[in-house]
Amino acid sequence: xxxxxxxxxxxxxxxxxxxxxxxxxxxxxxxxxxxxxxxxxxxxxxxxxxxxxxxxxxxxxxxxxxxxxxxxxxxxxxxxxxxxxxxxxxxxxxxxxxxxxxxxxxxxxxxxxxxxxxxxxxxxxxxxxxxxxxxxxxxxxxxxxxxxxxxxxxxxxxxxxxxxxxxxxxxxxxxxxxxxxxxxxxxxxxxxxxxxxxxxxxxxxxxxxxxxxxxxxxxxxxxxxxxxxxxxxxxxxxxxxxxxxxxxxxxxxxxxxxxxxxxxxxxxxxxxxxxxxxxxxxxxxxxxxxxxxxxxxxxxxxxxxxxxxxxxxxxxxxxxxxxxxxxxxxxxxxxxxxxxxxxxxxxxxxxxxxxxxxxxxxxxxxxxxxxxxxxxxxxxxxxxxxxxxxxxxxxxxxxxxxxxxxxxxxxxxxxxxxxxxxxxxxxxxxxxxxxxxxxxxxxxxxxxxxxxxxx
Amino acid sequence: xxxxxxxxxxxxxxxxxxxxxxxxxxxxxxxxxxxxxxxxxxxxxxxxxxxxxxxxxxxxxxxxxxxxxxxxxxxxxxxxxxxxxxxxxxxxxxxxxxxxxxxxxxxxxxxxx
Numbered sequence: 001x002x003x004x005x006x007x008x009x010x011x012x013x014x015x016x017x018x019x020x021x022x023x024x025x026x027x028x029x030x031x032x033x034x035x036x037x038x039x040x041x042x043x044x045x046x047x048x049x050x051x052x053x054x055x056x057x058x059x060x061x062x063x064x065x066x067x068x069x070x071x072x073x074x075x076x077x078x079x080x081x082x083x084x085x086x087x088x089x090x091x092x093x094x095x096x097x098x099x100x101x102x103x104x105x106x107x108x109x110x111x112x113x114x115x116x117x118x119x120x121x122x123x124x125x126x127x128x129x130x131x132x133x134x135x136x137x138x139x140x141x142x143x144x145x146x147x148x149x150x151x152x153x154x155x156x157x158x159x160x161x162x163x164x165x166x167x168x169x170x171x172x173x174x175x176x177x178x179x180x181x182x183x184x185x186x187x188x189x190x191x192x193x194x195x196x197x198x199x200x201x202x203x204x205x206x207x208x209x210x211x212x213x214x215x216x217x218x219x220x221x222x223x224x225x226x227x228x229x230x231x232x233x234x235x236x237x238x239x240x241x242x243x244x245x246x247x248x249x250x251x252x253x254x255x256x257x258x259x260x261x262x263x264x265x266x267x268x269x270x271x272x273x274x275x276x277x278x279x280x281x282x283x284x285x286x287x288x289x290x291x292x293x294x295x296x297x298x299x300x301x302x303x304x305x306x307x308x309x310x311x312x313x314x315x316x317x318x319x320x321x322x323x324x325x326x327x328x329x330x331x332x333x334x335x336x337x338x339x340x341x342x343x344x345x346x347x348x349x350x351x352x353x354x355x356x357x358x359x360x361x362x363x364x365x366x367x368x369x370x371x372x373x374x375x376x377x378x379x380x381x382x383x384x385x386x387x388x389x390x391x392x393x394x395x396x397x398x399x400x401x402x403x404x405x406x407x408x409x410x411x412x413x414x415x416x417x418x419x420x421x422x423x424x425x426x427x428x429x430x431x432x433x434x435x436x437x438x439x440x441x442x443x444x445x446x447x448x449x450x451x452x453x454x455x
Numbered sequence: 456x457x458x459x460x461x462x463x464x465x466x467x468x469x470x471x472x473x474x475x476x477x478x479x480x481x482x483x484x485x486x487x488x489x490x491x492x493x494x495x496x497x498x499x500x501x502x503x504x505x506x507x508x509x510x511x512x513x514x515x516x517x518x519x520x521x522x523x524x525x526x527x528x529x530x531x532x533x534x535x536x537x538x539x540x541x542x543x544x545x546x547x548x549x550x551x552x553x554x555x556x557x558x559x560x561x562x563x564x565x566x567x568x
Contacts, residue, residue, distance in 0.1 A: 063483060064483055065470070065473070065474075065477075065483070065559070092469070095469075099483075099484065099485075138497070151494070151495070151496070152493075152494070174496060175496065175497060200485075201484070201485065201486045202484060202486075203476075203480075203482040203483060203484035203486070204482060204483040204484070205482060205483075206477065206481060206482060206483055211474075211477055211555070215558050215559060218559070218561060222561055254499055255463075255466075255499055255516075256466055257466055257467050257499070258466035258467060258468040258561075259468065260468060260469055260470070261468055261469070261470040261473070262466075262468050262561075263468075263561035265466040265468075269499040271499075279463065279516040279517065280516060280517045281495070281498065281500050281515075281516075281517075282498075284498070285497070285498075286497055287497075287498060287499070288499065290496075290499060
């Protein structure tokens with residue numbers, strides 16, 4: 001390896017107990033050993049394992065021209081599984097984190113008072129956060145953005161459930177929940193960490209030829225398995241979910257949203273406080289909610305509840321929607337008012353999610369438990385053979401390990417057989433002038449990630 | 456020939472901002488771009504602004520709008536990336552295959568007309 005394009009070169013060590021931050025260099029040796037994302041997170045977790053670590057990191061391609069390169073990963077010990085979990089953070093989190101000047105953030109210990117971490121322009125501050133400690137997620141996002149003066153700030157934060165340290169608590173990406181199925185909201189709560197706020201206005205170097213190669217790959221993806229499809233609605237039939245859900249989603253959809261540099265917009269905004277087809281700006285402050293959480297949506301719809309409104313309640317208190325819907329089903333709740341009251345109560349309830357939250361059969365090997373269960377449990381538009389694989393369960397685990405390491409959205413990784421291991425290796429070689437990087441080396445990095453995470 | 460924006464095709468992926476910046480300084484960043492994405496997130500209201508030589512092209516969900524210097528921009532949220540300080544779009548004149556933002560956008564939001 002001759003250079004480290006795609007990274008800023010900085011690891012932030014944030015000691016919440018002392019309130020001190022230090023910056024360390026992201027060494028070439030560490031990138032050569034683990035490449036990025038969850039694999040480097042795991043190395044850092046082991047390095048600091050005696051100091052109650054929680055690691056936030058970006059992938060090798062995160063925030064670059066590589067298609068679907070939105071991903072950041074949160075790694076730590078899950079209060080749900082009791083083992084290592086890696087949470088994929090999508091939307092704009094990865095790009096804002098990396099361009100704030102930090103490729104990785106190591107959060108150590110616990111603060112003795114509520115704080116938030118503010119990352120921008122290569123600077124880091126641990127600020128008091130008593131002002132939003134008791135606030136719900138939506139109000140907290142508004143207040144944090146107002147405090148730092150920029151509506152494009154991305155936040156990872158907790159609500160009441162995280163404050164109460166319950167296993168259903170999620171770390172939320174802005175207003176909209178996340179794919180955190182590991183209860184890391186409770187870990188934030190235990191650390192007295194209300195939020196991490198990020199604004200990325202920095203810059204990354206780009207290898208010659210990388211832009212054009214990525215455009216070619218993006219065009220291949222657009223003309224491949226996803227062609228003619230968009231949104232969560234087109235996941236319904238291929239995943240074997242009840243087709244009545246598709247019509248419900250379509251009737252309430254406002255506009256689709258894509259994460260950073262993503263050619264497949266799966267995030268769906270639902271409007272229910274004004275007509276879904278209203279595109280102009282109106283005076284309705286909170287017209288609806290945004291989600292890519294298909295398992296939760298489906299489960300709430302199957303209870304006969306207006307699912308997007310139930311999702312909003314989950315987002316505000318900061319609990320996992322799919323797990324909450326599963327619990328509501330057992331309680332026999334079938335109306336929105338009852339659901340909202342029950343969700344509010346879950347924010348103080350030590351109940352744990354049970355098994356898969358998908359309303360379809362899931363057949364994944366034990367190693368799958370280190371990755372988020374909010375991601376579809378199989379490829380959506382193509383058979384595993386289109387990816388050159390045979391065993392569906394093993395394929396899912398390795399494809400997730402790959403996505404979490406290079407910084408690719410793990411849902412998109414299941415939509416795009418065009419993104420082959422060989423193409424990834426070619427683009428890593430190009431980016432880092434790393435001539436001896438190979439498929440074998442990449443596989444070895446993924447093997448290590450899975451083995452170390454599985455304990 | 457100038458850039459045209461079809462705002463309702465936009466999904467907010469922001470790659471156009473980064474492609475534009477890459478045209479100017481060959482780095483990945485949103486800060487030097489002639490294009491600026493803006494969003495009112497809770498309303499799912501978002502679009503693009505393009506700095507031109509003498510005007511701003513505002514691509515809002517309601518449609519395109521041309522603004523002259525001094526006109527107030529409605530509906531755009533405050534940001535630390537003021538558009539008026541940006542370099543004006545040069546339409547990537549020297550790029551053989553056309554503007555980088557057009558090539559990077561997956562959804563055909565941007566085109567030359």
